[in-house]
Amino acid sequence: MPVEEVTMGTEFLKIKEVGEAKKIIKDLFNEYSPEQEKINIENSYGRVISEDIMSSIDLPLFDRSLMDGFAVKAKDTFGASDESPKKLKCIDSIEAGSYSAKTIEDGECIEISTGAPLPKGSNAIAMIEFSERQGDDVYILKSVAPNQDLALKGSDINKNKLLLEKNTFLSPDKIGVLAAQGIKELNVFKKPKIAVISTGNELVREDEELDYGKIYDTNTHSIRNATIACGADAIAKGIVKDNYLELKLRIEESLKDSDILICSGGTSAGVGDILRHVMDEMGEVIIHGVSVKPGKPTIVGLIDEKIIIGLPGNPVSALIIFYVFIAPNIRKLSGLKEVETSKIVKAKISKRIHSPKGRMEYALVQIKDDLAIPILKDSGAIASLAHADGYVKIPKTTELLDEGEEVKVALFR
Amino acid sequence: MPVEEVTMGTEFLKIKEVGEAKKIIKDLFNEYSPEQEKINIENSYGRVISEDIMSSIDLPLFDRSLMDGFAVKAKDTFGASDESPKKLKCIDSIEAGSYSAKTIEDGECIEISTGAPLPKGSNAIAMIEFSERQGDDVYILKSVAPNQDLALKGSDINKNKLLLEKNTFLSPDKIGVLAAQGIKELNVFKKPKIAVISTGNELVREDEELDYGKIYDTNTHSIRNATIACGADAIAKGIVKDNYLELKLRIEESLKDSDILICSGGTSAGVGDILRHVMDEMGEVIIHGVSVKPGKPTIVGLIDEKIIIGLPGNPVSALIIFYVFIAPNIRKLSGLKEVETSKIVKAKISKRIHSPKGRMEYALVQIKDDLAIPILKDSGAIASLAHADGYVKIPKTTELLDEGEEVKVALFR
Structure with missing residues (x-):
């Protein structure tokens, strides 16, 4: 019968059930506090904000016309119709981006473009479609109510309100929200640095000779990119032979500039359990073996308080184990909300x-x-x-x- | 009543229905033939392959053991059980990445690791879990069938078969497929170059003073990033005032290094229809006005056979019009299959x-x-x-x- 315990390491560890393994891995990742960094809005696409962002200005910043037409006192238009238009005197004109210093008195109006600020004295917009202009005389053909076709100051959002929550993924629309507030710089989560190592005597790089019995290294490419897809900064650390000392040195070197290390291969009994031995010496093995198909020989542990993952060598198994057990945690470490972790x-x-x-x-x-x-x-x-x-x-x-x-x-x- | 025709331009154009507008825009984009470029597999994540990729080697490249155990002649194990094990003589050992030059004769076996090539003379693997070794004597405890626990040469994919279809998005798993074949370089679709311009006297950059009546330019950020999200290379060309000459010059300059130009603002009657006038002079307006809320004043046309899009100035309208009418076409131009264009x-x-x-x-x-x-x-x-x-x-x-x-x-x- 298949072994349900892995006894090749220096320590005896029971095969973990899937739920148990998931919980252990989640708890390990929760020990990390994600760092943050300041970036420019121009480089913000795909990043995740690391603190609540408050609005710094009212939006709109002024009572703004939603239509092309005439700024009026609403009461001056009451009763207007095609048959009995109300005549107003047009005293100025405002394009978007400019404003009028004039104040509207009874019986007056000011021509106004969509987006322009409402002039003093007026409280509504009469749409151009329901008016006729002859020189400075404007005939209003339809009654308008106070505040009609206006976006009032702060009606979109007031100053000092929550604009975007911490952990928001910066998609184009959310970046638009920041831009509308004139935000130049913002704090986002730093991308976790993750080293990726492939182990196995059988592995060669795509630019090396493929001798009999060898195969091309797949995991460096697939796992590195799967890690990048989770919002991390993934660093390929190459292929290591099934050699205790070589693997130990490569891990030591890799941990210098990485927060997490993901190995593949070197985890099953047949190759002498190299990774397990190295981890036993350098740190601590917490999981060795998960009751899952494919991917049973998965290893998880710590070296210098950094998480070390040992995925199976088989590329399909490695990728599935990565997606099921590791990816949600890296996404979370990258700042993404849990709800966004699965497609x-x-x-x-x-x-x-x-x-x-x-x-x-x-x-x-x-x-x-x-x-x-x-x-x-x-x-x-x-x-x-x-x-x-x-x-x-x-x-x-x-x-x-x-x-x-x-x-x-x-x-x- | 609201106007259903736009008559400010030099030409009379009827408001288009949504389906009609979509078809016209799609046909315009279909006039472009996407270019391709050669890239390294290391930079392939998120790109789209521009030609069918054939397998260059059989996978596996040799009959490969799927288990740790012993390479045997299956017939030598027939009838084996815990009670009556079959004794074989172990004549060699093969780790993954190496091979044995020996040939198994009747009554012999070779110890073999997962991933190692099957030695000559053998035709099955007896799992290590169902065997016992004493020196060179191996006791097989369970009968195995021919080909058991083997991946036969070419069983995954044969040489010269279709590996990945043209238009495949290179996700981590698909990159793994390429890596397993030892593919170093591949052809992908070039990212279409798209210039993004915001027009409007009311717009200021986030690093400029926000005078009364002005607003921060949102569309440069939201539309640029939405364009990037479609797989394009988006180039922000800044803000242009509602000024005929200034817009004309900026468009001319922008078209030098772009395939497509996306403007926002400057499209409605109130701001003098600047974009419409420039397009009429420099090229051809094909759509001006779509029967849609929001986003009616949308413009589409051609200058020097390059598509010019005029989105509404309002950021929400601009983004929605972009997603509904433009995004699927840019994604297609980036090489993505239509089925993948919507989430x-x-x-x-x-x-x-x-x-x-x-x-x-x-x-x-x-x-x-x-x-x-x-x-x-x-x-x-x-x-x-x-x-x-x-x-x-x-x-x-x-x-x-x-x-x-x-x-x-x-x-x-």
Whole structure:
């Protein structure tokens, strides 16, 4: 029977259930306090604000016309109609960006453009479409109410109110909100620095010779970019052979400029559990083995209070374990709210999936219309990712998902 | 009654219906042939591949063990059980990344790690969990079938097969697919170059004095970033006053290094229709006015065969018009498939929305759980974007959306 304990390390650690592992990892990440940095609004797209931002001015900053027309005293227009227009005298004209120093007296009006400030003495806009001008005489053809077609000072937002909450992701519209307030600089969360190492004697870089028995290193590319997608600053630290000393030195060096280290490979018994041994010596192993398919040989621990993650070497397993256990925590460390951490769509399973009982399984699927089509290859099939849009979770008590069953698909992008 | 024709330009143009305007704009964008460029895999995240990519090697490149265990002749294990194990002689050992030059004869086996190439003479893997080793003697405790726990050469993908289709967005998983093939460089769509200009006498930059009647320029920031979010290279060309010559010169200059120009403001009658006049002289106006709320004074035309877009000056209107009419086309020009152009979620309207009959309306909403909460401010209320997650479309024949009605919300991010 399959081993349910990993005993290769210096310490005995029980295989963790998925929920238990998730909680441990979450708690470890919660020990980090994200740093902040000041940036210019021009470089703010995709960043996450690190403190509540208050409005610094009223918006609008003045009573503003919402229409092209005439600024009037509303009472002067009462009773106006096509048949019995009200005649007013036009004493000035205001384009957006300028203003009139004049004050409207009874029977007067001022021509005004959309966006221009309301002149003194007036309290409404008569739309140009319901008026006729002859020289300085303006005939108002429709009665207007006080405040009609005006945006009053502060009606959008008042000064010193909460404008954007801490943890807001700066999308184009939210940046617009900042710009309207004239905000030049703002504090955002610093991107966590994450080092990515691939381990394995079988791995070569894309510019190296592919000798018999070797494979190209995939995880440096996929895990590095998945880390970037979570809002982190990911630094590729290259390939390390399954060699205790080499891995130890590379980890030491990598931790100098990183907050977190993500390794892949070197975690299963067959390669001598190199990562486990190094972590046992340099720090502490907290998780070694999770009851999950794929990805059982996952390792989590600490070195110098920095989180070290050991993903499986297999690229599909590594990516799934990353998305399920690690990505939500990195997104949170990047400042994103938890609610924004998953991109989930609902779909119906297109055909039955069998799953091993007693282990949580994550199965690759392709989305087509509202169908989730299972990709039934062994978990080592890297090219299967070419068709995969995401994965579905199959609980450990479930032995099959039936055709037509609704599932939640976590998307890769 | 409101004008349904725009007659300020030199040419008479009827207000377009939404569907008609969308089609015209789509056809204009279809005249562009997106260019491509070669990039390194390290810089490929978020790009879109511009040609089908074929596999250059079989994956796996050799019959590969999926388990730690022993490479065996399957027939040598037939009938094996805990009670009656089959004894084999172990003649070598293969770690991942290396190989054995030996050939297995009857009654022999070779110890093998996950990922290592299958040695000659063997045709299956006996898992380490179902075997016992004593020196060179290995006792197999369970019968294995031919090909068991093997990934056969090419079983993931064969050489010269379609690996990734043209127009594939390079997410971390897809980059992994490329990396597994050892692909160093690839062709992607060049990012379209889009110039962004804000026009209006009332606009000032965030580092300028905010005199009475002025407002901060919002659109440079929001539209530039919305354009970047569509996969384009957006270049802010600053603020231009409502001045015919100044706008003409800025447009001429901007078109030197851009494929498309997006202006905002300067499109409504009140500011003298500056953009319309410049476009009439320099090129051709194709749309002036769309029957939509907000955003009626939208302009579309061509100068030197380059598309010029005139968005309304109001930031909320500008952004909505951008998302509805322009964004899908820029995304397509950036190489993205049409199916990927919208981020739509379904939600229930939390309270009734009234809408003007005869015009398509786009109304801002906030998403909370599965509710779409209408943001009932005038369309000039910029700070309302702080709470908005997206917008819902209300067809022109619909006068109200009732509470609880299911709607599709197009998300801003």
